[in-house]
Every structure is written in structure tokens, then in C-alpha cells.
Amino acid sequence: MAKFYGVGTGPGASDLLTIRGKEIIEMVDCLYTPESKKGGKSLALQIVDPYLRTDLTIKQRHFPMVNDWEQKRSAWNEITEEIVADVKKGLNVAFITLGDPMVYSTYSYLLERLSNKIETETVSGISSFCQISNNLQIPLVIDEESYAVLPATADESTIRTALEQISTIVLMKVSTALPKILKILTELELLDHTILVSDSSMDSEKVMIGLNELNEADQLSYFSTMIVYKNRELKGS
Amino acid sequence: MAKFYGVGTGPGASDLLTIRGKEIIEMVDCLYTPESKKGGKSLALQIVDPYLRTDLTIKQRHFPMVNDWEQKRSAWNEITEEIVADVKKGLNVAFITLGDPMVYSTYSYLLERLSNKIETETVSGISSFCQISNNLQIPLVIDEESYAVLPATADESTIRTALEQISTIVLMKVSTALPKILKILTELELLDHTILVSDSSMDSEKVMIGLNELNEADQLSYFSTMIVYKNRELKGS
Numbered sequence: 001m002a003k004f005y006g007v008g009t010g011p012g013a014s015d016l017l018t019i020r021g022k023e024i025i026e027m028v029d030c031l032y033t034p035e036s037k038k039g040g041k042s043l044a045l046q047i048v049d050p051y052l053r054t055d056l057t058i059k060q061r062h063f064p065m066v067n068d069w070e071q072k073r074s075a076w077n078e079i080t081e082e083i084v085a086d087v088k089k090g091l092n093v094a095f096i097t098l099g100d101p102m103v104y105s106t107y108s109y110l111l112e113r114l115s116n117k118i119e120t121e122t123v124s125g126i127s128s129f130c131q132i133s134n135n136l137q138i139p140l141v142i143d144e145e146s147y148a149v150l151p152a153t154a155d156e157s158t159i160r161t162a163l164e165q166i167s168t169i170v171l172m173k174v175s176t177a178l179p180k181i182l183k184i185l186t187e188l189e190l191l192d193h194t195i196l197v198s199d200s201s202m203d204s205e206k207v208m209i210g211l212n213e214l215n216e217a218d219q220l221s222y223f224s225t226m227i228v229y230k231n232r233e234l235k236g237s
Numbered sequence: 238m239a240k241f242y243g244v245g246t247g248p249g250a251s252d253l254l255t256i257r258g259k260e261i262i263e264m265v266d267c268l269y270t271p272e273s274k275k276g277g278k279s280l281a282l283q284i285v286d287p288y289l290r291t292d293l294t295i296k297q298r299h300f301p302m303v304n305d306w307e308q309k310r311s312a313w314n315e316i317t318e319e320i321v322a323d324v325k326k327g328l329n330v331a332f333i334t335l336g337d338p339m340v341y342s343t344y345s346y347l348l349e350r351l352s353n354k355i356e357t358e359t360v361s362g363i364s365s366f367c368q369i370s371n372n373l374q375i376p377l378v379i380d381e382e383s384y385a386v387l388p389a390t391a392d393e394s395t396i397r398t399a400l401e402q403i404s405t406i407v408l409m410k411v412s413t414a415l416p417k418i419l420k421i422l423t424e425l426e427l428l429d430h431t432i433l434v435s436d437s438s439m440d441s442e443k444v445m446i447g448l449n450e451l452n453e454a455d456q457l458s459y460f461s462t463m464i465v466y467k468n469r470e471l472k473g474s
Contacts (some may be wrong), residue, residue, distance in 0.1 A: 008371075015257040016361065018247070021258060101321050101385075102370040102377045111374060124253065124363045124371040133339040134245075134361040137348060140339045143388065147340075148385035148393065148403060149378065158383065158402065166385060 002087045004118050005094040006111060008101045008125020010123040012202035016131065022051050029091040029210040034106065044096040050209045052232060063106050080113040087118045100125045104151070104172060105170075110185040127223050128200045129170040136195065136207070138232055140168050145231060154227070156184065163188055169228040175220035182216050190228050199226040209234050239324045241355050242331040245338045245362020246284040249439035253368065256461050258360045259288050266328040267294040269320060271343065271345040281333040300343050309346075310454045317350040317413060324355045341409060342387070366407040366462050369434045373444070375469055377405050382468060389414035390462070393421065402427055412457035419453045435461040446471050 005024045010016035011093050012074050017025075025031065025048050033042040042060055052058070061079050064071050074236055097107040101122050129149065134139045141147050145167035150159060152174040162169050163184065174196070187193050196208040198221035206221075208214065242261045247253035253261050254262075262268065262285050269460055270279040279297055289295070298316050301308050334344040338359050351357050366386065369375045378384050382404035387396060399406050400421065400463040412434070422428050435458035445451060445460075460464040 010255070010361075013257070014257050015260065015320050017385055018255055018363065019251050019259060020250070020290040021251040023252065100367055100371070100377075102331075102367065104378055104380075105376075106446065108376040108379050111376075115374065120374065122371045122374050124367050126361045126363065127367075130337055130339065130361050130364075134337070134359045137357065138339070138354060139342075139345040140337075140346075142345050143341075144388055144391055146385060146399070147389040147392060148383060148399075151381055154381055154383060161398075161402050162383070162385075165395065165402075196416070 010126040011128040028094040032095040122137040132197045171226040179216040203209040243359040247363040248365040248368040265331040269332040408463040416453040
């Protein structure tokens with residue numbers, strides 16, 4: 001029976017995929033990959049490049065990153081129809097998504113449309129903040145500690161409450177909310193306890209430990225994440 | 238140059254290891270594995286079993302799970318000395334740990350002892366709650382949502398605040414704190430929004446969607462996790 005697979009590619013390095021994810025990509029007949037800008041190169045596709053069979057059909061599809069929900073829904077509906085048609089034809093189909101499919105992924109919108117129509121299976125991936133923590137070898141949580149993951153675009157009071165209540169706080173997509181985040185971290189005297197990583201595990205990776213040198217006008221990569229380690233003394237900060 | 242590698246095995250299924258983790262296990266000369274009870278079988282070792290070379294030296298070492306910190310420190314110090322000696326002899330050494338090495342792992346205590354003495358590298362793994370969410374295909378977070386990971390043994394006010402402020406809450410190690418957690422979830426009317434999974438991705442996996450049937454006297458596996466999805470309607474609950 002043909003099936004649809006959603007596969008998390010992990011943060012960027014090809015060998016940070018799970019073995020299950022790799023084997024599914026090697027097996028399927030058709031691979032869908034998201035393209036955020038029309039004609040832009042898919043980062044997810046670059047990650048899985050070593051595992052692509054030469055006879056694999058690759059369908060790079062445009063997912064508009066806009067505020068217009070009508071436009072987004074219409075794109076998801078079109079891609080859903082195309083995938084359902086492929087699977088009903090008897091093709092095994094995979095869709096690849098950065099990081100983990102269940103964490104801030106457009107894949108969720110595709111999945112909710114597909115799951116009543118065809119059989120679906122979703123394969124975990126390593127989230128970027130998880131890789132950042134392992135790469136720097138600074139534990140996210142030990143013993144009775146807790147951690148929270150928030151979009152930097154969340155409202156200021158939500159971010160403040162998390163920073164006050166929770167031991168380790170991960171702020172995703174900080175590039176669009178840098179002035180607000182820097183203001184809060186400065187007021188709570190947490191700049192020394194924060195790291196900023198862009199393009200984790202990719203060739204273009206940049207790491208800043210302690211944010212005293214960071215300026216609110218600085219331009220950050222779209223894939224920028226902060227981790228606020230309230231309980232850790234960061235070396236090099 | 239010989240080196241030490243800490244490798245996250247992921248939640249339980251052998252093919253949920255990363256490719257990098259698998260390749261390191263296939264390469265090293267010596268593999269350390271934790272054993273929680275003296276003479277007990279190491280779950281981490283069972284997970285990586287397909288990747289063990291026949292000539293690999295396996296050193297199963299006892300990590301006491303007790304409240305006596307002196308006893309724990311003394312065990313970590315002993316294992317540290319042994320690993321450092323192996324690496325200085327020119328052996329490549331790996332240590333395996335369940336889930337992700339940076340999330341509630343005894344590995345943190347080993348790493349802080351090793352990192353000034355020998356070269357160390359740590360490889361991410363899939364956390365159990367991440368696998369639970371992917372397996373059930375219920376997104377942890379979308380759009381502006383946030384999630385938090387707390388030990389169920391945290392104090393009641395911390396858990397309550399997180400449940401009130403954060404969209405999705407993961408409670409780890411619920412087996413030892415079931416009455417308290419059930420009381421809080423009942424009061425906040427969240428039983429219908431909670432799933433309970435024991436032994437995720439293992440043969441013995443059990444899933445309960447909606448907790449109305451759960452009794453505070455029920456005995457749960459040590460590897461039991463709850464996810465409270467405040468924003469999701471759970472099918473089957």
C-alpha cells in the first residue's frame with residue numbers, strides 16, 4: 001500500500017538525519033520539498049542530497065511565507081491534492097521539513113489536510129536548538145530544571161514570564177524581533193547568560209556566547225536562535 | 238588523536254538514532270553504557286545493538302540512581318578516570334545515553350568532569366516527547382505557540398504556572414508524581430487535552446489519549462511522559 005511520509009531533516013548537517021528518515025528518502029518514488037521563495041533553493045533538499053536516488057522524482061513546491069492566510073491555504077490545498085493523487089496512483093511519497101516536523105513547521109498544515117485522505121507517517125528530526133546545545137556541550141536541563149521554547153515574536157509579557165519562571169529559554173526566529181528581545185534580556189540582566197546561533201550545523205554557522213556586543217540594528221540570518229541559560233556560567237562571555 | 242563521544246540514542250527504536258551517532262558507534266574502540274541497577278540490562282545498549290562491531294569492547298558501568306550525591310559523585314569520578322585513561326591510551330571512546338544528551342541526562346555530570354581533560358564531542362538524539370508527538374502526528378507547536386518541558390517532580394506552583402501560560406506542556410517522569418499531576422490536570426480541566434505515553438517507540442509502548450480513565454494509584458513505567466496539548470482537540474479522548 002502506498003503511503004505518505006513526513007520526514008524531519010534536522011538542523012542542517014546531512015548526518016544529523018535519523019536512520020529511519022534516510023531510509024524513507026532512499027525508498028520513496030517521489031519527494032516533495034518546500035521552497036520559501038519562488039525559484040529559491042530548498043535548504044531541506046540540500047540536507048538530504050546525499051540520499052537522493054538518481055531516478056527519484058523531486059517536486060519542489062512553493063509555500064508562500066506571507067501574512068495572507070487565504071493565499072497560504074490555497075497553496076497548501078493545491079499541494080495536498082497533488083500528493084493525494086500521487087499516493088492514490090500507488091507512489092510512495094515523502095515531504096521533507098527542517099528540524100522536527102512537529103515544531104513550528106508548515107508541514108502541520110499539510111498533515112491536517114492529508115491525514116483523512118491517505119495513510120501518513122511522520123518521522124522526528126533534531127531541532128536546531130537541540131543541536132546548538134549539543135554542539136556547545138551546555139546542557140539544556142538537568143535534575144529539576146525546566147525549559148521552554150517560544151517564538152521571539154510572542155508578546156513581551158509571555159517572554160518575560162517564561163524568563164522569570166523557567167530555567168532555560170529557547171527563543172526561535174529572533175531575527176525579526178531583535179530590539180524587543182535585547183531590551184528584555186538587558187532589563188533582566190541575562191545578556192551574559194545567553195547564546196545566539198545562526199545557521200546551526202551548516203557551513204555558515206555563527207555562534208555568539210554572551211550578547212553584550214550585540215546591537216539591536218544588527219542583521220541576523222532567518223535561522224537564528226537564542227538560548228538563555230539562566231543557571232549556567234557561560235565560558236567566553 | 239583519540240577522542241570521547243557522547244551519543245544520544247533517541248527514545249528506543251534503533252533506527253531513530255542519527256546517522257552521525259550510528260557512525261560513531263561503528264567506529265569507536267570502546268563503548269561505555271550506563272546500567273541503572275547493578276546487573277540490569279542497559280536499555281541504551283539494546284537500542285544500539287545492530288551497530289555493535291563484534292570486536293568492540295563494551296564497558297557497562299553502574300550509575301547509582303539514589304538521593305545520595307556523595308555516592309553518585311564517587312561513581313561519576315571513577316568512570317571519568319577510566320574513560321580518560323582509555324582515551325589517553327589512544328582509544329576512541331563513546332558513551333551512550335537515552336534520548337538527547339543535553340536533556341535530563343546523567344551524561345551532563347560525566348561531561349563536566351571529562352571536558353577539561355580530553356577532547357569531547359556530543360551528538361544529539363531524539364527526545365522521547367518529540368517522538369511521541371511525531372508518532373501521534375499531533376504538532377507540539379505551530380505559529381505563535383510555545384512549549385515547555387518540566388519534570389513532573391517540579392513543585393506544584395511551577396507546573397501550574399506553565400500550564401496556565403504555555404500552549405503545550407511536556408511532563409517528564411510522571412510515574413513518581415502521578416497523584417499530584419492528576420489533581421492539577423483535573424482542577425484545570427485539562428484531562429481531555431492530555432496524552433500519556435509509556436516506553437515510546439519500544440515494543441512495550443502504551444498510549445492513553447485523554448486521561449479520564451487514569452487512576453492515581455495506577456502503576457506507570459519509569460519511562461512515562463505526558464503531553465498537555467491545551468490548543469488541540471484530541472481524537473479518541
